Amino acid sequence: MLLFRWAVLLLLLVAGVCFAFYAGTGQTRYRRIGWIVLKWTLLAAFGFFAVLIAERVV
Secondary structure: OHHHHHHHHHHHHHHHHHHHHHHHHOOHHHHHHHHHHHHHHHHHHHHHHHHHHHHHHO
16 A cells, blocks of 8 residues: 555656756657656556445445
């Protein structure tokens, strides 16, 4: 559980750094990488918490 939380936090930080690089350089590859990392991080987090909620319900 703690490991997953740290992984999500670090991946969100990576996405933020990519967006900061995009804002600083204007290169669209940083924005694209940031969106990809953010999308998969949020998808994994929602899936993980859905499993936690399902455990409590059942």
